[in-house]
């Protein structure tokens with residue numbers, strides 16, 4: 001199959017659909033890969049690196065869209081990308097179609113087959129192509145908190161791990177899934193005192209075993225959240241209710257009880273956030289203050305570390321991408337996990353939840369159509 005990798009054009013997006021290392025795997029499997037010039041600039045990969053890995057370099061995205069049987073990207077296609085897609089062409093990328101009817105219309109009109117990273121599943125019911133970005137965001141959240149706690153950044157002026165003779169910071173993580181676990185791992189590693197709240201008791205049991213007593217776990221009643229937030233130097237918001245907006249678990253009243261210069265990092269901001277006072281911020285201006293509490297609410301945290309993020313994403317997408325490149329659309333019909341990723345095919349929405357969010361129908365025969 002001819003696989004095409006255009007340069008990402010969404011603002012401040014520095015990741016790339018295929019790294020040179022991944023291109024090598026596609027080439028070794030007998031596929032040809034065309035990469036747009038400078039597509040890897042954001043991760044420090046040159047055109048020469050791609051050539052060495054077996055790719056051909058194209059001067060423009062137009063050439064890529066014209067030549068490729070499958071386009072591999074990171075972010076959802078922008079209008080000038082979806083208008084170049086054609087019938088039968090496969091696009092494999094994050095789509096996030098539910099809140100984006102314009103893009104959905106564009107993809108349907110093109111007749112392309114669009115497979116969304118975020119709805120591909122695994123045998124455990126997880127979302128394997130979303131998890132790597134949650135791992136990155138979880139780990140980054142503690143770095144962000146540590147920076148914001150510095151006095152020069154308006155924080156309380158404390159070190160997460162303390163030093164001998166001085167107590168460490170108290171970090172409270174609400175939501176003990178992928179983001180929460182990775183945040184806790186970093187915070188524990190730095191020597192902070194960590195509490196994780198999660199409404200799933202089986203999950204609290206797993207966390208208790210995983211951290212072998214190095215974290216406290218707690219069920220998140222309102223009283224428990226109030227007490228933990230009151231005593232915290234850092235609160236990480238990491239809850240997810242799949243398909244729904246994040247519940248507002250920390251009210252402004254609770255926030256007021258915190259010491260001035262404490263920090264909240266709302267990783268769940270991409271689902272609306274779990275603090276009443278959260279609003280999305282960007283890497284260019286990541287923090288703001290409410291009632292003396294520093295808020296960090298960047299909606300695309302992995303974008304800060306595009307090299308790590310691209311590699312983590314490529315590791316996860318590679319087996320699925322290779323299956324599609326080798327078998328074409330049959331890979332989707334044969335693998336229920338890739339089938340779950342199929343969002344658009346021949347002018348129809350093929351994912352029930354996405355169709356419902358868009359107020360469209362999802363006919364059971366959409367794949368055969």
Ligand SMILES: NC(=O)c1ccc[n+]([C@@H]2O[C@H](COP(=O)([O-])OP(=O)(O)OC[C@H]3O[C@@H](n4cnc5c(N)ncnc54)[C@H](O)[C@@H]3O)[C@@H](O)[C@H]2O)c1
Nearest residue numbers: 133134137175176177178179198199239240268299300301
């Ligand atoms: N800002 C970013 O750049 C960025 C990057 C990656 C992920 N995220 C977001 O981070 C959030 C968490 O993602 P994840 O991959 O860790 O999800 P996950 O499904 O692995 O974990 C979510 C956890 O929240 C728990 N939970 C749900 N409701 C709760 C409640 N009321 N109280 C306490 N716990 C509750 C669940 O039991 C689960 O363990 C999502 O909104 C995700 O989109 C943001």
